[in-house]
Amino acid sequence: MSKTGQYRQIVIRPVLKAWLECYGIDILPANGVRHVKAIRKTFKLGHDVLRHTFFSMHVAAFKSVGEAALEGGNTEQVLKKHYLNLATYTEGGEFWALLPKFLRQENTIESSN
Numbered sequence: 574m575s576k577t578g579q580y581r582q583i584v585i586r587p588v589l590k591a592w593l594e595c596y597g598i599d600i601l602p603a604n605g606v607r608h609v610k611a612i613r614k615t616f617k618l619g620h621d622v623l624r625h626t627f628f629s630m631h632v633a634a635f636k637s638v639g640e641a642a643l644e645g646g647n648t649e650q651v652l653k654k655h656y657l658n659l660a661t662y663t664e665g666g667e668f669w670a671l672l673p674k675f676l677r678q679e680n681t682i683e684s685s686n
Contacts, residue, residue, distance in 0.1 A: 582643045588669055595673040626668075628656040633665025 585593075602608070613622060624645070631641040632652060641656070642649045660668075 577646070581646045584640075584644065586669065588672060591672055591676055595676070625656070628652060629659040630665045630668040632656050633660035633662055634669045635665070636662070 609623075612618070613620065619625070628641055628645055628647070631644065632638055635641070638649045638652045638657065641647075642652050645652075
């Protein structure tokens with residue numbers, strides 16, 4: 574659910590499935606929020622860096638502003654204004670192929686919907 578009460582349609586892509594199978598729902602450790610804040614401070618990143626990265630890389634990789642808007646709980650107009658053409662198709666594809674360390678070597682993730 575979004576903060577406005579709207580449903581978000583999340584697609585479990587192969588790479589997300591790999592992360593969830595590897596770490597379960599606890600991908601971040603108990604103090605993960607504190608660690609993320611420290612990383613943002615160290616590298617001078619804004620508080621919305623994870624959300625902005627999701628949208629930028631989603632639009633770049635999948636070329637669908639509409640799908641990104643549905644998954645992220647935003648409007649197509651906002652996405653076109655803020656996230657269109659911020660990353661290349663190659664960068665988006667590389668982002669959505671990031672695997673847990675031990676799976677990177679195996680590279681056994683199959684493309685499926």
